[in-house]
């Protein structure tokens with residue numbers, strides 16, 4: 304038997320594959336970019352810049368609820384005492400606030416109630432430190448992953 308070698312050269316075929324691959328890559332790229340963009344939009348922060356009161360403390364008021372902190376991007380000055388007055392909205396779901404930044408002299412874990420609590424600390428190092436709610440019910444997603452987190456931005 305004689306086997307004929309296909310006269311159809313593979314070169315142009317490969318070229319088509321390359322094009323297809325590039326198209327697929329571009330489609331994936333824009334899909335991912337789209338996802339990243341959406342993420343950015345949904346994570347728009349409520350920014351609050353603390354002002355130093357007559358007593359020398361920077362005052363911040365936060366309300367917590369399902370599932371947010373308002374504001375959730377708080378800017379404070381380094382080496383100036385911060386007084387956070389925080390309460391949670393009515394409801395049976397328990398919430399707390401955690402800021403675990405020992406390098407900045409901050410180590411907070413307070414459960415929240417509808418009665419405002421005042422948390423006082425002095426940040427000793429600039430940087431962005433996360434704060435969040437550590438509550439999680441059984442197999443459900445943590446409050447943090449549902450959006451109960453924010454940033455404490457300590458600036459010069």
Ligand SMILES: [Cu+2]
Pocket residue numbers: 397398399436437438446451
């Ligand atoms: Cu919570």
